[in-house]
Amino acid sequence: MNRKKNVIVLLCDQLQxxxxxxDHICIMENLSRLREDSVSFAQAHAANAICSPSRASLMTxxxxxxxxxxxxxxxxxxxxxxxxxxxxxxxxxxxAADYRTAYYGKWHVERTYDLGQxxxxxxxxxxxxxxxxxxxVSKVVIRTEGYQDKTICGTFxxxxxxTEEYYIYSKAMDFMKKAGAEGQPFCTFISTYAPxxxxxxxxxxxxxxxxxxxxxxxxxxxxxxDKPSVYRRLQSVWKELSREECKEILRCYYxxxxxxxxxxxxxxxxxxxxxxxxxxxxxxxxxxxxxxxAHGLFCKGVPAFEETxxxxxxxxxxxxxxxxxxxxxxxxTYDLAPTILELLDCExxxxxxxxxxxxSYLEGEDPKDSICFAEFEGQRYAYTQRIVWSxxxxxxxxxxxxDELYDLNRDPHETENLAALSEYEDKKKEMAALMWEWIxxxxxxxxxxxxxxxLRFAPQGPNTQKSKASxxxxxxxx
Numbered sequence: 001m002n003r004k005k006n007v008i009v010l011l012c013d014q015l016q017x018x019x020x021x022x023d024h025i026c027i028m029e030n031l032s033r034l035r036e037d038s039v040s041f042a043q044a045h046a047a048n049a050i051c052s053p054s055r056a057s058l059m060t061x062x063x064x065x066x067x068x069x070x071x072x073x074x075x076x077x078x079x080x081x082x083x084x085x086x087x088x089x090x091x092x093x094x095x096a097a098d099y100r101t102a103y104y105g106k107w108h109v110e111r112t113y114d115l116g117q118x119x120x121x122x123x124x125x126x127x128x129x130x131x132x133x134x135x136x137v138s139k140v141v142i143r144t145e146g147y148q149d150k151t152i153c154g155t156f157x158x159x160x161x162x163t164e165e166y167y168i169y170s171k172a173m174d175f176m177k178k179a180g181a182e183g184q185p186f187c188t189f190i191s192t193y194a195p196x197x198x199x200x201x202x203x204x205x206x207x208x209x210x211x212x213x214x215x216x217x218x219x220x221x222x223x224x225x226d227k228p229s230v231y232r233r234l235q236s237v238w239k240e241l242s243r244e245e246c247k248e249i250l251r252c253y254y255x256x257x258x259x260x261x262x263x264x265x266x267x268x269x270x271x272x273x274x275x276x277x278x279x280x281x282x283x284x285x286x287x288x289x290x291x292x293x294a295h296g297l298f299c300k301g302v303p304a305f306e307e308t309x310x311x312x313x314x315x316x317x318x319x320x321x322x323x324x325x326x327x328x329x330x331x332x333t334y335d336l337a338p339t340i341l342e343l344l345d346c347e348x349x350x351x352x353x354x355x356x357x358x359x360s361y362l363e364g365e366d367p368k369d370s371i372c373f374a375e376f377e378g379q380r381y382a383y384t385q386r387i388v389w390s391x392x393x394x395x396x397x398x399x400x401x402x403d404e405l406y407d408l409n410r411d412p413h414e415t416e417n418l419a420a421l422s423e424y425e426d427k428k429k430e431m432a433a434l435m436w437e438w439i440x441x442x443x444x445x446x447x448x449x450x451x452x453x454x455l456r457f458a459p460q461g462p463n464t465q466k467s468k469a470s471x472x473x474x475x476x477x478x
Contacts, residue, residue: 004097004185005318005344006176006280008267011058011189012260012312013051013106013196014300015286017044019257020312025212026254030265031284037320038282039327039362044313045372045389046288047333049300050379052081054287054333055109059089059118061337061353063375065444070377073111083110085117088350090337094187095119097346100179104168105129105191122175126193129167134158137203140245140252144237152298153199153252155206160259163202165192169263173270180276192263195256195290197299199249205262206255214247214254217294217307219413224295226417228401230383231303235296246293253292281343282316283336294413302376302383304396304404305414309374309387317343322362329367330389331358332374354442373438386447388435395419395431397458405431425459432459440464 019026022035047057052072053064064070071081095101096119103115107125115123139154160166172190179186224232238246264284271277291297294307301308313331317323334355341348342357361367368391376385384399392409405419405428418424439447440462448462 003183003279004099006180006185006276007094007099007187007340007344008172008176008280008282009187009189009191009340010264010267010282010284011055011105011191012284012286013191013193014288014290015195015257015260015312016289016292016307017286017310017312018307019254019292020314025214027208027258028261030261030268031314034264034268034282034284034316035314037323038284038314038316039322039325041313041315041327041329041331041358043328043372043389044285044311044331045309045333045374046286046311047374049288049302049304049308049374049376051106051108051287052110053377055107056083057332057334057355058285058287058336059091059109060087061090061334061349061355062087063334063354063373063442063444064377065375065446066354066442069110071379073108075380078111085110085112089118090340090349091115091187091189092119093337093341093346093349094344095121097344098185100175100182100184100186101188102172102175102186103189103191104172104175105164105189106193107191124168124171129164132162132164132167134162134200136200140241140248142237143240151198151200153197153249155201155203155252155255157203159204160202160262163259165194165259165263168192169267173267176270176276177274180274190263190267192260194260195253197290199252199256201252201255201259205258206252208258209251209255214250216243216246216250217292217413219295219415220246220293222295222415226420227295227303227404228398230401231295231297234301234303238296238298249298250293253290278320279318280316281318281340282314283340284312284314284316285333285336286311287333301379302381302385304376304385304387306394306408306412315339315343325362327358327361327367329358329361329365330370330372332372371434371438373435373442375444386435386439388431388438390431390434393427393431395428395435397432397435403428403459429459433463436460436462 048054056067056069060067069083101120103123134156137155142150289308291307338357342359372389374387386397394406396404403419406414
């Protein structure tokens with residue numbers, strides 16, 4: 001009988017996909033080497049633009065409206081975002097399959113921080129991690145009248161061994177060494193805070209970028225006159241920064257990504273030394289991206305640009321199968337749990353899910369008709385959005401402003417919103433129809449039941465006569 005394969009999920013927070021591309025100036029040499037042994041997904045997207053909703057989708061295979069955590073767990077009261085703890089999860093399935101399970105680093109899925117109820121044998125999250133005392137050398141600070149000053153980036157004098165990232169990777173390796181010695185298959189999540197803001201990094205890593213010219217994104221100076229007005233309003237947060245300060249933010253962000261990359265190098269070296277590498281599935285991804293200067297913006301939020309939604313997804317299969325294969329199918333955060341379970345020959349999640357396994361694409365299924373879907377309910381402030389991708393086109397349904405339509409094949413930097421142009425009306429309706437298909441099949445009743453006359457401003461409606469509210473007292477038939 002073959003021994004079960006191990007699985008490691010490397011989850012970064014706020015990692016923009018473009019910085020992981022082999023031709024980018026960001027130094028991620030260890031990830032590039034891991035990629036050579038792996039399958040890469042060229043069109044992977046986050047389920048949501050912020051942490052908790054996307055992380056809960058990874059665990060459950062469900063969209064945020066179906067798992068309940070539609071905003072970040074620490075930012076709003078439970079009545080606004082309430083995770084359904086009865087749902088099956090990836091970790092529960094692996095525990096049921098006799099895996100030794102552990103989680104180290106940022107959790108941010110739900111509020112209890114009791115990971116034992118989700119099948120984890122060992123865990124150390126942001127609630128338990130030690131305090132790392134760092135000595136600042138430099139800072140860039142955002143100052144806004146009436147708000148607390150916000151350090152957006154900076155450097156410190158301590159080396160990488162003084163960082164949370166080094167610590168949690170070390171803890172994970174200790175766990176895996178013990179599990180490997182005992183002959184038990186393991187599932188280990190290593191979830192770094194990096195490269196989430198503030199982008200604070202060791203001087204020793206920052207110095208690697210001293211002689212590398214930093215360029216601002218092509219869309220940096222865009223006035224966004226054809227975009228939702230709140231996007232333009234958000235530009236004002238960053239307007240006092242000089243171009244050099246903006247480049248400094250990028251330099252620190254890239255350095256933070258390099259800090260993660262160094263830990264990946266340590267991990268791979270450890271797995272090979274312990275003879276665990278060949279028997280281990282390694283999944284590298286992020287909960288969402290970071291705007292990093294695109295359209296004059298940083299961090300993440302309601303602007304639904306690719307820098308935020310496009311995420312890295314690299315899978316090193318056991319035995320390095322399919323090494324070097326680049327999969328062009330659309331993939332999303334909620335597809336990861338069913339994919340991992342199928343790759344490990346484990347039972348699927350025990351309740352209906354919104355995601356699907358990507359294994360068929362690895363086995364040759366034609367990806368040309370694949371579709372990707374994401375949703376956003378806001379970030380403290382309520383901004384309802386639904387987003388759909390198909391054949392290089394992207395449509396954003398904005399309930400608070402006019403919509404967005406981009407031809408990513410021709411305009412990958414999303415500088416031209418085509419939604420208001422009459423010659424693209426048919427394409428907009430086509431993409432809206434795909435959006436409604438996803439909304440209907442995933443039971444997003446808040447939108448499908450939005451039949452009230454003041455809510456009828458999508459390019460076309462859901463084309464359904466079924467409504468849970470159709471015979472309610474508020475919707476009397478006449």
